[in-house]
Amino acid sequence: xxxxxxxxxxxxxxxxxxxxxxxxxxxxxxxxxxxxxxxxxxxxxxxxxxxxxxxxxxxxxxxxxxxxxxxxxxxxxxxxxxxxxxxxxxxxxxxxxxxxxxxxxxxxxxxxxxxxxxxxxxxxxxxxxxxxxxxxxxxxxxxxxxxxxxxxxxxxxxxxxxxxxxxxxxxxxxxxxxxxxxxxxxxxxxxxxxxxxxxxxxxxxxxxxxxxxxxxxxxxxxxxxxxx
Amino acid sequence: xxxxxxxxxxxxxxxxxxxxxxxxxxxxxxxxxxxxxxxxxxxxxxxxxxxxxxxxxxxxxxxxxxxxxxxxxxxxxxxxxxxxxxxxxxxxxxxxxxxxxxxxxxxxxxxxxxxxxxxxxxxxxxxxxxxxxxxxxxxxxxxxxxxxxxxxxxxxxxxxxxxxxxxxxxxxxxxxxxxxxxxxxxxxxxxxxxxxxxxxxxxxxxxxxxxxxxxxxxxxxxxxxxxxxxxxxxxxxxxxxxxxxxxxxxxxxxxxxxxxxxxxxxxxxxxxxxxxxxxxxxxxxxxxxxxxxxxxxxxxxxxxxxxxxxxxxxxxxxxxxxxxxxxxxxxxxxxxxxx
Ligand SMILES: Nc1ncnc2c1ncn2[C@@H]1O[C@H](COP(=O)(O)OP(=O)(O)OP(=O)(O)O)[C@@H](O)[C@H]1O
Ligand SMILES: [Mg+2]
Numbered sequence: 001x002x003x004x005x006x007x008x009x010x011x012x013x014x015x016x017x018x019x020x021x022x023x024x025x026x027x028x029x030x031x032x033x034x035x036x037x038x039x040x041x042x043x044x045x046x047x048x049x050x051x052x053x054x055x056x057x058x059x060x061x062x063x064x065x066x067x068x069x070x071x072x073x074x075x076x077x078x079x080x081x082x083x084x085x086x087x088x089x090x091x092x093x094x095x096x097x098x099x100x101x102x103x104x105x106x107x108x109x110x111x112x113x114x115x116x117x118x119x120x121x122x123x124x125x126x127x128x129x130x131x132x133x134x135x136x137x138x139x140x141x142x143x144x145x146x147x148x149x150x151x152x153x154x155x156x157x158x159x160x161x162x163x164x165x166x167x168x169x170x171x172x173x174x175x176x177x178x179x180x181x182x183x184x185x186x187x188x189x190x191x192x193x194x195x196x197x198x199x200x201x202x203x204x205x206x207x208x209x210x211x212x213x214x215x216x217x218x219x220x221x222x223x224x225x226x227x228x
Numbered sequence: 229x230x231x232x233x234x235x236x237x238x239x240x241x242x243x244x245x246x247x248x249x250x251x252x253x254x255x256x257x258x259x260x261x262x263x264x265x266x267x268x269x270x271x272x273x274x275x276x277x278x279x280x281x282x283x284x285x286x287x288x289x290x291x292x293x294x295x296x297x298x299x300x301x302x303x304x305x306x307x308x309x310x311x312x313x314x315x316x317x318x319x320x321x322x323x324x325x326x327x328x329x330x331x332x333x334x335x336x337x338x339x340x341x342x343x344x345x346x347x348x349x350x351x352x353x354x355x356x357x358x359x360x361x362x363x364x365x366x367x368x369x370x371x372x373x374x375x376x377x378x379x380x381x382x383x384x385x386x387x388x389x390x391x392x393x394x395x396x397x398x399x400x401x402x403x404x405x406x407x408x409x410x411x412x413x414x415x416x417x418x419x420x421x422x423x424x425x426x427x428x429x430x431x432x433x434x435x436x437x438x439x440x441x442x443x444x445x446x447x448x449x450x451x452x453x454x455x456x457x458x459x460x461x462x463x464x465x466x467x468x469x470x471x472x473x474x475x476x477x478x479x480x481x482x483x484x485x486x487x488x489x490x491x492x493x494x495x496x497x498x499x500x501x502x503x504x505x506x507x508x509x510x511x512x513x514x515x516x517x518x519x520x521x522x523x524x525x526x527x528x529x530x531x532x533x534x535x536x537x538x539x540x541x542x543x544x545x546x547x548x549x550x551x552x553x554x555x556x557x558x559x560x561x562x563x564x565x566x567x
Pocket of ligand 2: 272273274317393
């Protein structure tokens with residue numbers, strides 16, 4: 001049983017860990033959005049309610065997305081470990097953890113995107129079709145623009161999921177609040193470090209959700225239901 | 229000019245097939261307004277969607293200003309769509325764009341430069357009477373205002389034809405009026421050919437030059453409104469014109485008159501003067517047994533059931549027919565009982 005770690009040391013531990021967690025989550029979210037958005041658009045466009053239904057393409061895409069999504073993250077971590085070594089030269093640290101995180105984020109965000117686009121009223125899409133708009137314009141000015149609130153929400157959900165995944169990835173690959181909680185807290189029987197790390201993870205998640213809600217409200221021009 | 233030739237469209241769903249359009253042909257001349265009426269499920273929207281190039285017909289031709297549009301694809305299809313303004317059934321505005329942003333959409337599709345786009349959008353919002361609402365989002369507009377924005381959007385790229393599917397459904401009479409006024413201005417100020425789908429006869433009465441009645445995917449009546457009203461047996465005529473209340477007038481009055489006839493009069497001159505002039509010129513006593521006056525567009529139209537008494541009753545009727553009154557002799561026998 002160790003002595004209680006002084007607060008200053010706890011701070012020394014969790015400060016860089018918080019930055020690492022933020023770094024992992026934001027980078028993998030970025031990759032997830034950059035990769036998942038076009039994939040989600042493609043998934044939607046080829047579906048039977050999309051503008052260019054292609055059942056075969058849709059089924060293959062859907063299978064790839066859903067199979068990837070259904071691999072437990074821990075398994076993904078291990079499997080991707082070797083690939084990570086190839087790409088990053090190492091399989092440890094928060095930069096290395098971004099690879100499996102991004103691989104999880106892309107299909108996750110793609111599925112959320114395709115769901116969001118499906119909710120855009122077909123009457124609105126058709127009205128745009130009658131203006132002679134091309135496919136690209138319809139995707140950009142109608143589908144993505146009209147689904148903006150749901151898409152911002154999807155970014156938030158992805159970030160939140162990635163905070164959890166990043167804690168897991170960090171615990172295995174090293175780095176971030178997850179690693180601090182497990183290695184410096186739990187394994188070292190240091191409750192103070194453990195709980196501070198967990199609380200910080202919670203605060204990060206809560207902060208990201210607040211941010212998401214705020215941005216959603218900022219971009220959404222629909223009238224909210226009122227109850228006066 | 230919109231020409232539809234032998235259009236057929238069948239929907240098949242779980243082993244049952246519905247002939248939504250069955251050999252439909254109709255024409256809408258340049259600069260005129262054609263109303264398409266019919267009961268729910270008659271195929272009105274399907275027709276409008278085919279002409280809007282949203283639905284591919286099984287067979288038949290759709291010409292706008294001469295060219296057949298049915299087989300177009302790719303960029304030619306998109307160019308053709310730009311010449312057809314569409315006001316779809318129900319809400320269709322982008323909810324994340326202002327009124328002005330919605331009206332600008334077709335101009336963006338047509339790659340009109342931004343400066344020109346702004347002035348054109350302002351022009352159109354002015355046309356529909358919403359100049360002060362340009363930066364308001366659709367959720368904060370009333371139903372009638374939204375519908376007028378939709379009309380402005382449909383007109384933005386200067387189409388030669390405008391299709392409107394139930395533009396006034398779910399609107400109260402006053403608001404309906406404001407939307408119809410806008411459609412009428414499109415025709416009179418921009419020279420657009422308008423096809424308006426509606427189940428509301430008031431719309432036909434207010435703005436239609438021509439009308440087509442659809443029933444189970446077939447055109448059962450088609451022509452100029454003012455011609456159809458004087459045709460015996462026309463549904464349009466019997467719906468748009470005042471009731472002459474045959475049964476009761478027959479029993480009450482036919483006995484006293486030498487001739488009983490139904491007279492349809494079209495236009496200011498006829499409605500105002502024909503009956504009194506016939507009466508005085510031929511010295512016959514003329515009494516109105518039923519019917520009344522109405523207005524179709526700007527034209528006053530009357531349908532009366534009249535009783536004529538006097539020796540020269542027949543000549544009076546003949547004289548009225550020569551002056552374009554539409555006269556139908558009521559089947560009456562001398563003792564006052566319907567034959
Ligand atoms: N996409 C579709 N799939 C299957 N059947 C359809 C489809 N669209 C229309 N129909 C059928 O075609 C017929 C005509 O429909 P349409 O929408 O043209 O009627 P409508 O005259 O516009 O009716 P309303 O006044 O109710 O709008 C209906 O029987 C309808 O069920
Ligand atoms: Mg309809």
